[in-house]
Amino acid sequence: MKMIIPPPLDTPPAEKSFVQDFVLLLTNQLRVTLNTLKHQRKRTFIGMGILMIVFLSFLISMGAISYGMLKSMQPETVQGFLSLFFLVGLASQIFFGLTAAFAALYMSEDLELLFMAPVPLRVVFAVKTVSVLVSNLLVAFLFVFLPGVFCGLLFEAKASYYLLVFLSGCGLWLSGTALAELLNLLVMRIVPPHRSKEAVGLMGGLAGVLIALVFQIPGMMLGSQGNLDIGTMLAGKEQLIHVMNFFPWGWGSLALTSGITDSFATGLGWSLLILIFSAFLFLIALILLERGFRQGFISISQGDGGRRRKKRSVSSVDTTNRQQEKIFFGTVGQEQEAVVLPASTWAGMWAVAKKDLLTLKRDTREWFSYLIPLIIMAFFVVQFLFNASASSVSSLVMVLIMYTIMFSGNLALQAFGREGESDWLLNSVPLAGWPVVWGKLTAAVLPTLLLMEALLVGTSLAVGVSTSLTLILALAAIFLSLGSSAIGLYYSIKNCRYNPDKPQMRISPSASLMMYLINFCFILILGLSLCYLFPPAELVSALRMLPSVTFEWNVQSGLLSGLYFLSRPLFWPALFRISLGILLTGGLWSLIFFGFMAATVRQSRKGFRVELVTTSKNRLG
Amino acid sequence: MERVLIRTNRLTKRYGSVPVVNDLNLEVRSGEIFGFLGPNGAGKTTTIKMLTGLLDPSEGEISICDYDIRRQPTQAKALMAYVPDQPKLYNKLSAREFLHLISALYRVPKGIAKERAEQLLGMFGLMERADELLEGYSHGMRQKVVLAGALIHQPKVILLDEPTVGLDPASARLLKDILQEMARQGAAVFVSTHILEIAERMCHRVGILKDGMLIAQGSPEELRQKVGHGGESLEDIFLELTGVRENAELIKSLEEE
Numbered sequence: 001m002k003m004i005i006p007p008p009l010d011t012p013p014a015e016k017s018f019v020q021d022f023v024l025l026l027t028n029q030l031r032v033t034l035n036t037l038k039h040q041r042k043r044t045f046i047g048m049g050i051l052m053i054v055f056l057s058f059l060i061s062m063g064a065i066s067y068g069m070l071k072s073m074q075p076e077t078v079q080g081f082l083s084l085f086f087l088v089g090l091a092s093q094i095f096f097g098l099t100a101a102f103a104a105l106y107m108s109e110d111l112e113l114l115f116m117a118p119v120p121l122r123v124v125f126a127v128k129t130v131s132v133l134v135s136n137l138l139v140a141f142l143f144v145f146l147p148g149v150f151c152g153l154l155f156e157a158k159a160s161y162y163l164l165v166f167l168s169g170c171g172l173w174l175s176g177t178a179l180a181e182l183l184n185l186l187v188m189r190i191v192p193p194h195r196s197k198e199a200v201g202l203m204g205g206l207a208g209v210l211i212a213l214v215f216q217i218p219g220m221m222l223g224s225q226g227n228l229d230i231g232t233m234l235a236g237k238e239q240l241i242h243v244m245n246f247f248p249w250g251w252g253s254l255a256l257t258s259g260i261t262d263s264f265a266t267g268l269g270w271s272l273l274i275l276i277f278s279a280f281l282f283l284i285a286l287i288l289l290e291r292g293f294r295q296g297f298i299s300i301s302q303g304d305g306g307r308r309r310k311k312r313s314v315s316s317v318d319t320t321n322r323q324q325e326k327i328f329f330g331t332v333g334q335e336q337e338a339v340v341l342p343a344s345t346w347a348g349m350w351a352v353a354k355k356d357l358l359t360l361k362r363d364t365r366e367w368f369s370y371l372i373p374l375i376i377m378a379f380f381v382v383q384f385l386f387n388a389s390a391s392s393v394s395s396l397v398m399v400l401i402m403y404t405i406m407f408s409g410n411l412a413l414q415a416f417g418r419e420g421e422s423d424w425l426l427n428s429v430p431l432a433g434w435p436v437v438w439g440k441l442t443a444a445v446l447p448t449l450l451l452m453e454a455l456l457v458g459t460s461l462a463v464g465v466s467t468s469l470t471l472i473l474a475l476a477a478i479f480l481s482l483g484s485s486a487i488g489l490y491y492s493i494k495n496c497r498y499n500p501d502k503p504q505m506r507i508s509p510s511a512s513l514m515m516y517l518i519n520f521c522f523i524l525i526l527g528l529s530l531c532y533l534f535p536p537a538e539l540v541s542a543l544r545m546l547p548s549v550t551f552e553w554n555v556q557s558g559l560l561s562g563l564y565f566l567s568r569p570l571f572w573p574a575l576f577r578i579s580l581g582i583l584l585t586g587g588l589w590s591l592i593f594f595g596f597m598a599a600t601v602r603q604s605r606k607g608f609r610v611e612l613v614t615t616s617k618n619r620l621g
Numbered sequence: 622m623e624r625v626l627i628r629t630n631r632l633t634k635r636y637g638s639v640p641v642v643n644d645l646n647l648e649v650r651s652g653e654i655f656g657f658l659g660p661n662g663a664g665k666t667t668t669i670k671m672l673t674g675l676l677d678p679s680e681g682e683i684s685i686c687d688y689d690i691r692r693q694p695t696q697a698k699a700l701m702a703y704v705p706d707q708p709k710l711y712n713k714l715s716a717r718e719f720l721h722l723i724s725a726l727y728r729v730p731k732g733i734a735k736e737r738a739e740q741l742l743g744m745f746g747l748m749e750r751a752d753e754l755l756e757g758y759s760h761g762m763r764q765k766v767v768l769a770g771a772l773i774h775q776p777k778v779i780l781l782d783e784p785t786v787g788l789d790p791a792s793a794r795l796l797k798d799i800l801q802e803m804a805r806q807g808a809a810v811f812v813s814t815h816i817l818e819i820a821e822r823m824c825h826r827v828g829i830l831k832d833g834m835l836i837a838q839g840s841p842e843e844l845r846q847k848v849g850h851g852g853e854s855l856e857d858i859f860l861e862l863t864g865v866r867e868n869a870e871l872i873k874s875l876e877e878e
Contacts, residue, residue: 004740005799008777008808012688012699013728028711028722035713035754109709115675117726118699 080241086249089143093176100135171274178281201365352439412488417506532581626809632681656824702771712756727774
């Protein structure tokens with residue numbers, strides 16, 4: 001094909017207005033969104049549909065509760081109620097908006113392209129801000145617009161009232177987003193570009209915990225008070241409500257209560273005040289953003305994000321490098337004969353474990369995978385502290401043991417997926433087999449076990465479990481954790497995957513489910529053999545009352561006979577019973593642990609492959 | 622005398638107190654291909670980011686086609702194109718949609734943009750997959766899309782950061798021909814590269830950056846004279862000037878053995 005290169009321009013083309021550039025970039029953003037939707041898989045839409053149904057049911061039930069509460073409130077309490085709602089709304093908007101702003105303004109891959117284009121930076125930021133606003137819309141709708149509309153319906157407000165709902169709602173929505181963008185400046189300054197994915201993961205995790213907490217609050221309130229009555233809670237807190245009037249969430253509630261009491265002009269004044277306040281916040285946020293990016297205070301892709309680097313003496317670095325090169329080449333020259341040096345298996349195992357342990361230490365998202373189960377466990381502990389009883393001690397210890405197993409299995413499940421795109425390394429080094437698998441097991445078990453043992457022993461001592469039992473529990477936790485991790489490792493090596501967009505997705509969901517099922521079976525089998533060691537009194541007395549079973553050739557009789565024969569050792573003398581218990585428990589544990597380890601080693605020798613999955617279509621090499 | 626299209630005056634970038642680019646004075650004229658060389662971490666990409674307006678310098682001035690990049694960024698950017706080393710694109714746009722977006726951003730009239738997009742897609746061999754999303758493209762194909770985007774608005778100045786990485790030999794050759802044609806038509810071409818053979822064969826002048834400072838600039842012939850050896854390749858000159866001559870000799874001695 002003939003090369004046609006048009007001659008270069010001598011003068012720049014005429015500039016476009018802010019609105020024209022804004023519309024152009026917004027249209028592009030919409031096209032990208034539309035293309036994303038067009039290329040989604042069907043199952044994604046099904047999942048979204050299910051989520052929507054769950055969300056709507058939650059919304060309807062919460063709406064009914066709120067409506068009920070509003071009905072029983074005095075008009076002056078309604079203002080406090082609205083202030084509280086708006087405050088929660090604003091806080092949620094800041095939190096969720098922060099994640100959205102971080103993703104849009106720091107991690108977005110089009111920033112470099114847009115900054116290079118002859119479009120003013122403020123247009124780029126305005127379009128990015130629209131995307132943050134859209135992501136905050138749901139929170140604003142739930143915590144700002146919806147309560148406003150509810151109030152209007154309940155107090156049969158005039159049509160003009162809904163204008164106030166719209167204005168003050170928009171004001172609070174804009175304020176929340178602007179505050180999120182301002183806070184995001186700080187986050188962008190702290191987090192260097194190469195750790196931005198970690199930061200988003202961390203914020204996502206925190207959001208998850210926050211949502212879990214929010215879902216817990218109504219239950220906790222119901223549990224402690226017997227009913228969910230915010231009106232009574234607010235009734236004696238006039239001073240607090242008064243203080244809230246100095247803040248935007250208070251202005252919002254004042255605007256709406258004025259609207260209800262037919263003081264439209266006052267309500268309009270408060271609504272406009274919020275709008276002016278939000279416009280002011282946006283102005284500051286956009287100015288600081290522009291300055292931050294231009295001055296390198298915030299970095300978009302490369303470099304150190306404005307972090308200070310230590311200056312090293314150039315000559316000393318050069319000299320060291322050259323010395324090392326000479327040593328290296330010298331060594332190669334001297335030892336050409338010894339091509340394969342004998343390698344220590346232990347060194348190899350420790351190298352694999354150390355690599356994983358360093359990743360765990362340096363990637364904050366890894367910390368979070370430990371933090372979430374701990375937070376959930378904290379719920380159990382808090383629940384126990386509020387509801388302490390003799391029976392709940394054993395159930396708490398049971399939960400802790402169960403959790404140790406599941407947690408260990410789950411974290412071992414991540415082990416091979418962690419290799420991500422570097423799976424070639426462990427496949428190419430002469431380590432495949434036991435060194436790799438023991439290394440992976442060590443890295444998976446060490447931190448988990450330390451954490452869970454500390455929690456188990458700490459909780460057991462705190463709730464008054466005897467020292468001997470605590471020691472037995474601690475010992476049991478080690479074996480259970482090892483067994484569970486071996487199962488986890490096997491499923492990890494067989495089903496590991498890596499998603500560059502979501503690095504925490506390291507296993508296929510079906511494998512994860514399967515691992516949990518096998519772990520349950522593992523606990524069940526061990527539990528049965530442990531019955532010989534610690535026979536439950538209730539079971540023994542129940543078995544004593546059973547008549548003797550005679551075997552006949554059918555399934556039912558076979559099952560009954562099997563159970564009958566299995567139960568007989570419970571009535572043996574203690575020495576025989578305990579010996580059988582130790583043998584069976586040890587044997588079953590060894591079978592499962594070494595069986596799964598051997599299977600993992602076999603796969604490691606064959607070579608493992610981390611399946612690369614993306615939310616988008618795979619790129620062609 | 623050809624017009625100076627890229628000019629930097631005492632350009633400096635510091636992170637904290639550490640200078641990454643130090644007191645850089647550069648001039649690239651119309652019709653000139655300028656090779657920007659330097660070892661890893663010398664400050665090449667930081668310089669390019671400042672030239673493109675992606676990063677503000679700590680000190681000094683930059684003018685592109687006589688427009689100050691800080692005071693008149695939109696005018697300067699309208700006459701400039703940048704090809705980054707990592708082709709970051711909208712994964713959810715097709716190549717054709719991407720080229721139309723770039724034309725609109727650079728204010729190319731719609732009719733001309735459409736015609737030129739088709740020409741460029743054909744020239745880079747992308748026509749058959751022009752309506753596929755960019756997420757399915759290989760690195761080399763994405764690089765071609767970026768190059769097409771850089772050419773669509775007739776830039777007077779083009780800055781390229783490692784442009785041949787990921788390109789097949791035919792596409793690399795095409796790129797070289799395009800850059801030479803652009804220079805012939807009066808554009809200023811600024812190429813940062815590690816492939817010294819390309820720089821030697823294609824560039825009219827080269828500048829060598831080390832630790833943020835320009836340690837040499839001129840035509841390959843001028844640099845040969847400066848180093849004091851005749852008939853040596855640009856690679857030898859580069860290694861000598863950047864102080865890694867010892868490495869070269871070491872490698873040479875190993876090869877001889």
